[in-house]
Amino acid sequence: MRIPASTYRLQITRDFDLDQAAAQIGRLRSLGADWLYLSPVLQSTEGSDHGYDVVDPTRIDPARGGREAFDRLCRAAHEAGMGVIVDVVPNHQGVAEPRQNPWWWALLQEGRGSRYAEAFDVDWEAFDGKLMIPVLGDDTGDGGAPLPGRAEQALADLAVRVDDGEPVLAYWDNLYPLAEGTYTLDDSGRVTADAGTVHDRQHYRLVNWRLGDAALNYRRFFTVSTLAGVRVEDAEVLEQSHTEIRRWFDEGLVDGLRIDHPDGLRDPGRYLQELQTMTGGAYVVIEKILEPGEKLPPQWLENGWTAGTTGYDALGTVDRLFVDPAGAYPLTTLDAALRQGSSAPGTGEGNWARMIHGTKRAVVDGALHAEVERLAREAADEPALADFTHEQVVDGLSEILANFDVYRTYLPQGAGHLQGALERAVAARPDLAAVVTALGPVLGTGSEEADLSPAARRFQQTSGMVMAKGVEDAAFYRYPRLSSLTEVGGDPSVFSLTPEQVHDEMARRLLEEPLAMTTLSTHDTKRSESVRARITVLSEAAEDWASTVTYVEKQAAAAGVASLPDRILTNLVLQALAGAWPIDRDRAVDYALKAAREAQTATAWVDGSESFEGQLTRLVEAVLGEPSVRAAFEGFARRLEGPGYSNALAQKLVQLTMPGVPDVYQGSEQWAPALVDPDNRRPVDHVGIARRLEALDARRDDPAVPRAHSVPPVDDSGDAKLLLTARALRLRRDRPELFTGYEPLRAEGRAAQHLFAFDRGGAITLVTRLPLGLARAGGWGETSVTLPEGTWIDELTGGRFQGTTEVADLLDLLPVALLRPA
Template sequence: MRTPRSTYRLQIHSGFTLYDAAALVPYLQDLGVDWIYLSPLLTAEEGSTHGYDVTDPSSIDPARGGPDGFRALADAAHAAGMGVLVDIVPNHMGVATPRANRWWWSVLKEGRGSRYAEAFDIDWAAGGGRLRLPVLGDNADALDELRIEDGELRYYEQAFPIAEGTAGPGDTARDVHARQHYELVNWRRADSELNYRRFFGVNTLAGIRVEVPWVFEESHAEIRRWFGEGLADGLRIDHPDGLADPEGYLEQLSELTGGAYVLVEKILEPGEKLPGSWPVAGTTGYDALAEVDRLFVDQAAAGLLTEASDAEPYRHMIHDTKRAVADGLLHSEVQRLVRLLPAGSGLDTGTAADALAELLACFPVYRSYLPEGAGYLEEAALNARVRRPDLDSAFDVLVPLLRGNTPDSRDGLGELAVRFQQTSGMVMAKGVEDTAFYRYTRLTSLNEVGADPSLFALEPHDLHLGMLVRQQEAPDAMTTLSTHDTKRSEDTRARISVLSEMPQEWTEAVLRLEELLPLGDRPLADLMWQALSGTWPLDRERAHAYAEKAAREAGQSTTWTAPDEAFEKQLHSLVDGAFDHPEANAILETIAERISSAGFSNSLGAKLVQLTMPGVPDVYQGTELWDYSLVDPDNRRPVDFQTRTALSAASPDWAGTGKLPGIDRAGEAKFLVTREALRLRRDRPDLFSGYSALIASGPAAGHFFGFDRGGAMTLVTRLPLGLARDGGWRGTTVALPPGSYRDRLTGRTFSGGAAHADELFAVYPVALLSLEEER
């Protein structure tokens, strides 16, 4: 299996096609990138910028460059000695425009008689033999707004097929609709009455059943061609937790690709391990991100920031947000579980739904993989019994069934057990990432996909332990700092983490800001002031867009389904006040200036650690320079590759000078760190064969973190504000192994033995040392 030494993620869409990516290969090669990592390429909904809403799995999207564009990119990459990693989406398809998806169109037209009916996860009986489509508005007479046009049913701009023989002369559109294999219903009914599996709560993403052999083959035929023709070298698998049988799917995929390099987008809770039987290299790196971030957070601030945030304990908050999701947005999925209970279970539907929702709310990880993951189910049951002792008898019935002890076995598991596993991840994602992360706001740099915000900081000793485990157990798994899904980019989080070093000053500033610009929702106000501090200065339009999304995701003062106009007006006034209110703006400017330099240090430190630690480092597009982004779509804005290419092409003496137009000294430093680390990993893999901690001695030893990979050594500064307050390094030294070393960032040389920290960090707050080759 060919394994990348690093990857660079590119978002491919109509505005940046595969041809554009191919043209970028020389720049990426010069940067030191080993493999190019592409977002989904298969034909998706028209105008889709992300590609996760695939409508035709048999073709590469023409808008993204089509098959010729992919070949151009693959040829360019391979000619440069680079590999190609592609993101694929096995769990769901896009159905927003039925006509664009011939599989879905066939099901709508022919119902259960369509060969594609088996491909989608539909409970026909629950819909009275019809597929419910939640597309109608709130008008009580919405069905009267249907019309027949060009042999199709139309509802405004949406078109639906008409089954053969179901439309006669004189029939109204409403009459014809009543005879179809689908039923158009009010959009609000989706959460409780939907009878097809969705991706989380997205009605326009319908789950497919890749566990059915022909569905796997037809949905992966184009992917098979990529490997047969040598176009792709590896795959990233989106959301395997949504599949009925992730391990079986991955085994099929390994056979299809000939054992190629495969990563899974799998979120691991602290202490959780990826199933060892999966034929994959590891995860896409959310777990690494969480570990690296916490190195740059000051544990001493935990108490004060927790008290100031006035938030309920995190474990109780996420129970409640997950429970709200199970009772609300995803209640259709809970009801489907209820329908799978054996007739003799003795549970009425209300009690069964209540108990199942409680188990989902108490589930400690995204999903279990029975039978090995049975312990997580037992843990959920114990917590559920504590919270809801009135449901003890229901849990007695349900837990054995959810272990798979039912007659309708699938490899020993019943459908109820399989579907519960598929559902728990949905509830976790929507209840935690998309709700609690917007409510638990003591330090929002910790609120990242794959992280647990209740874990405040990580001591160097503990991070070293994690690195050693990673080296031993998952040396080829991906590491990352920013993705298309991160709530805040790496540089934004690095700035926000500085607030942990000035908790009193920050708390007093926020109290004054809330006096000046009151919102009436303290957690959301805290979140907004942290977001603004971490990205300042950002343009007003981006700030308004983020504020509205964050408030609706939090769901406490306004929601997506029922926006509170008065509250949102107040929220937008807060955003405007950050720009226009003289005192509020001055406070924000002061905070932003106060954290800027330390944020620069944190960013460089986190970047260097992530790029050189055990694993395969990924660079998200554009983050080789500063990127102060917020949640999507903000983090998917166009990247200025022209500036980056110019920087790459400039003479080597630019480093640290701040002489290049449009790029300051700090920006040059981040580019330099990224380039030198990537080049070293690519060109000197022999220097990355192991892992051992580097030890500092002296009064500021706690501000140092470093490791030796086997000749390549990473040394970084942590908690820089505290370091400056305490008077700097004050004679602190770092024990370097015997040998002669060159700092790849400055060209300076060091010898083994006790090296003074103030000399190591004389130019930058980080150093990348490489063992000099013998001549």
């Protein structure tokens, strides 16, 4: 297995295609990146910017450059001494435009007899053996909400016609194939049958779009009906869906894979085993979210099926190192006061455990109810459930899912998580005790992996959906006590970690998963690392922040903008604006509206409130443009910049030098104050960054360079972070022998708690933590740290040090240092 020293993530799109990515190889090599890390490149839905909606897994997307461009990029990377890792999507395919997906088109046309019938996860026994397609608008069905199995009453918008030489069923711009023998053509080649009659004879049934949540018989990606689940547990499906991926390794083009959403697979462990055989033992990391204290199944790491996760767990550890625990009480008090003053539904609950139980239960009763119904159908023949009605089984399954504390059990290893969910479900709903207890063995308690029932396997695929939609996409937007903690894979009830706790975790990572990826920003993070670094400062200025929120609301009211009925959302949005300040109006409004719709308290993606969204927009516009409101906010936001930059440099250096394989998300080598997608997928000025790095390198020995970019003064250019990223990546790549161990270094003196330091076996990292508290204490004073024997050179400033050294001297130009032996 070839192992990267580091990776650099590039988002490949129509506007930044594979050839343009190849043009960056020299720059990224100069930055110090060891491998290119590419977003999905297989053919996706036309116009897709993210690539996770693959429509043809057998070819490289022509819109992203096509096969020849991909091959050129991989060979150019190898010629430059770089490896290539590619993001792949085994769990689902895009079906928004059926004709673009040849597998889905054939399935719709041929039904259960299609060669692709086994490719998609369809429950053919439900709904008269027809595949339900939730696409019809609210002008159809029974008052816009048709019931499962009831024929829609208003299908006048359906038409049958010949399109591009092929007879199709058309619903506005949506085209669907016609099965052989279900239509007739006249002498002029036109379809003569009535559209409704033709529709009734197909292998699919078009139903109201709302039925996707209530009753659906194919597995989706979470709640996205245009992403259909794929059955890679079937050997033929695996082979067909991975022909292009296999070619990459057969031809020596690709060195590793990043696996998207393995929790959605029927048997992720087996899939990872198959990948190792297919790729010849390549480096594979998985987008797996681990809750605090949770670990991957040990056999996955021991047997080399995966090197570990993509790093959300590392992100959560690093972030909490820079949170001041003293901020917990005042920020919790502010949160409680705002909840008391809110009138919107769902804003009253401030206890995290109770909140996520409620949001998860809402998801299983609403957006994911179809998935629970399918689970109940799959378990219907289990003898243990013979005495219970279908409704009781659905209720029991829903309550168990709402009480899950991890994304997925990997039975039998995860039996403890399942047992805990069963016990919590009984405690929450004693009336369901009998059915929940009966469901335990059905779902896998006491079973070996080979003996798991179909329902137990599907339950494991479903629990992650509930966590993702109920926690990440709902509760995270309702719990902004300190919003930098509501990040993918994080538990915001864990407010901070002590340096000793972080040291222990670093040592564990080195021992148990030394090749796992580490990260601070991804295409999925709710806020970029730079934004979180500033928001984290609120833990050191919590009382001032509480006063600022109240004062901004007061000034906004005076300007004619009333307080939102969801004042929790006000706190969330103001924290985002402070973290990304200065920010333009469109970016700020787009973020605020997305946050509000995800929170689902006063508006939503479906049936949202125009009046509330207008009020929220006016609040954002007032903060940005109304002089009195902006003045109330901007002064505090500016105060966060200096300590926020200090945090940004510190967390970046820790991530780049800690145990694991560091990933740099495109553009995050500079400040890059981005918010949630698509804001974090904005174009990156790669040429400009390269020029700035060249200028920094040309003045490598000039002490004025780090001094000019010290903190404070604030460095708006981001050159300090660029300098740090390049020097750290180069050292990891060129001197790997310096990164083989882990030993904490501890300072002595009154400000010792503000230094976090460790020795990786020759490379020493020293960073400032809690910079506001350090400034209040009068700085480092006589705080010192004893370095290992020998002379040490700071890669960032060129300073030389040995023995017991005052921290003020070590960090006189920058709030961080990276030492190597002279």
